[in-house]
Amino acid sequence: xxxxxxxxxxxxxxxxxxxxxxxxxxxxxxxxxxxxxxxxxxxxxxxxxxxxxxxxxxxxxxxxxxxxxxxxxxxxxxxxxxxxxxxxxxxxxxxxxxxxxxxx
Ligand code: SF4
Ligand code: SF4
Numbered sequence: 001x002x003x004x005x006x007x008x009x010x011x012x013x014x015x016x017x018x019x020x021x022x023x024x025x026x027x028x029x030x031x032x033x034x035x036x037x038x039x040x041x042x043x044x045x046x047x048x049x050x051x052x053x054x055x056x057x058x059x060x061x062x063x064x065x066x067x068x069x070x071x072x073x074x075x076x077x078x079x080x081x082x083x084x085x086x087x088x089x090x091x092x093x094x095x096x097x098x099x100x101x102x103x104x
Contacts, residue, residue, distance in 0.1 A: 016062045018077050031071060
């Protein structure tokens with residue numbers, strides 16, 4: 001994955017990194033139960049697929065498949081805002097990390 005060093009971010013140039021975060025679903029959110037899960041703390045969250053993305057993500061387009069009815073937390077997540085920049089910076093650090101291979 002190629003990450004920009006420029007501090008501004010745009011969803012059209014991002015692999016929906018924020019859709020790999022824990023998304024708490026509140027009772028007022030109108031999310032079908034089959035898209036949700038209950039985490040270890042007993043909190044209702046968006047379910048994730050085996051690769052870690054929210055199950056509501058349209059993987060072909062890398063955008064939200066329930067955009068009009070997405071959870072309130074997702075509505076507040078601002079493109080190029082502080083949380084967006086944090087998650088992108090973290091992904092960039094992880095991509096640059098050199099894996100350590102233990103040879104027996
Ligand atoms: S809000 Fe930020 S992290 Fe989420 S898809 Fe857009 S650019 Fe990527
Ligand atoms: S509901 Fe949509 S915007 Fe929110 S994490 Fe899932 S795919 Fe992303």
